[in-house]
Amino acid sequence: MRAIGLMSGTSLDGVDVALLDTDGETIAGFGPTGYRAYSDDERALLRAALKEGAQLTDRTQRTPLLARADALVTRAHAEAVELFLERNGLSRADIGVVGFHGQTVLHRPALGLTVQIGDGEALRQRLGIPVVYDLRQADVAAGGQGAPLVPVFHRALAAAAALPRPLAVINIGGVANVTLIGAGETLLAFDTGPGNALIDDWMGERTGERMDEGGAAAARGRADEALLAWLLVHPFFAKPPPKSLDRNAFAFSIVGNVATEDGAATLTAFTARSIARAADFVREPPVLWIVCGGGAKNPELLRLLAHVTGAEIRTGEDVGWSSDFLEAQAFAYLAVRSLKSLPLTYPSTTGVKEPLTGGVILA
Numbered sequence: 491m492r493a494i495g496l497m498s499g500t501s502l503d504g505v506d507v508a509l510l511d512t513d514g515e516t517i518a519g520f521g522p523t524g525y526r527a528y529s530d531d532e533r534a535l536l537r538a539a540l541k542e543g544a545q546l547t548d549r550t551q552r553t554p555l556l557a558r559a560d561a562l563v564t565r566a567h568a569e570a571v572e573l574f575l576e577r578n579g580l581s582r583a584d585i586g587v588v589g590f591h592g593q594t595v596l597h598r599p600a601l602g603l604t605v606q607i608g609d610g611e612a613l614r615q616r617l618g619i620p621v622v623y624d625l626r627q628a629d630v631a632a633g634g635q636g637a638p639l640v641p642v643f644h645r646a647l648a649a650a651a652a653l654p655r656p657l658a659v660i661n662i663g664g665v666a667n668v669t670l671i672g673a674g675e676t677l678l679a680f681d682t683g684p685g686n687a688l689i690d691d692w693m694g695e696r697t698g699e700r701m702d703e704g705g706a707a708a709a710r711g712r713a714d715e716a717l718l719a720w721l722l723v724h725p726f727f728a729k730p731p732p733k734s735l736d737r738n739a740f741a742f743s744i745v746g747n748v749a750t751e752d753g754a755a756t757l758t759a760f761t762a763r764s765i766a767r768a769a770d771f772v773r774e775p776p777v778l779w780i781v782c783g784g785g786a787k788n789p790e791l792l793r794l795l796a797h798v799t800g801a802e803i804r805t806g807e808d809v810g811w812s813s814d815f816l817e818a819q820a821f822a823y824l825a826v827r828s829l830k831s832l833p834l835t836y837p838s839t840t841g842v843k844e845p846l847t848g849g850v851i852l853a
């Protein structure tokens with residue numbers, strides 16, 4: 491089946507679109523990708539929605555601001571797909587399903603709450619293509635973490651490539667998550683801690699820039715070793731998996747009032763070291779770490795990761811994957827799995843008791 495996957499990640503940069511040919515088990519082929527950026531005004535609305543989302547106690551509740559953000563997310567995704575189809579000469583009839591993640595505004599699995607805004611029904615109506623959405627809820631309702639969801643896709647990618655085991659696939663978005671694939675194809679996955687979100691927020695506060703482009707500021711700065719040691723004793727890092735993290739679980743202000751470069755260096759090292767801690771939870775440490783997500787474009791982060799893991803670090807591109815569109819591809823894959831009632835999550839990925847399917851199907 492030809493499936494389109496849509497992801498709007500915690501970095502709030504835009505909507506990623508990817509086409510995938512799959513039967514929900516093996517990957518038959520990667521199609522084109524697309525992107526629809528959020529404007530500054532749209533991003534400001536989403537940031538406000540994240541703040542307001544933090545107060546939600548009912549996942550269906552929409553304050554006026556959240557309702558506006560919800561409509562924006564739906565519209566941006568619809569535009570992203572329409573543009574994508576047009577640019578690639580595809581018709582709606584070519585597409586079997588759209589996997590729609592939405593925008594997470596709150597993730598508190600311990601309270602049974604995971605909220606992704608965006609209206610699946612409105613998207614299906616506008617596009618006239620079957621939509622699978624709300625892919626985290628069934629897992630959370632069954633006692634799982636509801637995240638990460640990409641590990642089944644990482645497993646499919648790794649199965650199709652000749653890569654050594656034990657292997658780690660890391661996705662460094664706003665939050666970072668890891669999939670550890672051992673000998674015998676054992677799977678263990680969890681969120682490792684912050685990804686780029688703290689670095690982005692810090693740079694935004696200090697320079698008005700959206701990120702530390704190329705890790706340049708971090709590379710010029712000096713990390714605060716004492717602070718790093720203290721940060722890494724936070725119980726989240728020692729907690730055995732399953733575990734997942736809300737984007738705003740940590741705040742950039744932890745670095746204090748230091749020079750921009752030094753703060754960037756500390757936060758970048760914090761991300762690298764918390765990722766490396768993932769190896770604590772497996773008997774044999776990974777011999778190869780494949781880095782995907784926006785963090786793969788930060789050479790300073792990659793350098794630090796190589797240093798702290800002592801292992802080989804490669805980017806998704808190095809092994810023929812797409813770092814930028816891997817999550818969107820994953821949601822295409824997950825949508826097809828959902829249509830076939832195949833599991834999306836497992837005890838070793840979200841802590842759910844039994845392998846579990848998920849997603850709301852609007853055919």
Ligand SMILES: Nc1ncnc2c1ncn2[C@@H]1O[C@H](COP(=O)(O)OP(=O)(O)OP(=O)(O)O)[C@@H](O)[C@H]1O
Pocket residue numbers: 498499500501502503661662663664665666685686687689690700701702703704705782783784785787788817
């Ligand atoms: N050239 C670059 N140099 C440094 N950092 C970069 C660069 N390009 C992207 N990034 C980082 O990657 C981030 C975007 O990552 P990505 O698109 O994987 O996040 P996301 O999909 O929104 O998040 P998540 O996986 O948490 O849902 C940017 O906000 C920035 O921090």
Ligand SMILES: CC(=O)N[C@H]1[C@@H]2OC[C@@H](O2)[C@@H](O)[C@@H]1O[C@H](C)C(=O)O
Pocket residue numbers: 499500594596597604636637638639640641663664665666667681734735817
């Ligand atoms: C609740 C939520 O949206 N979590 C995101 C976030 O961004 C990265 C990490 O935290 C991961 O847990 C997840 O996204 C990916 C796509 C996942 O579920 O695998």
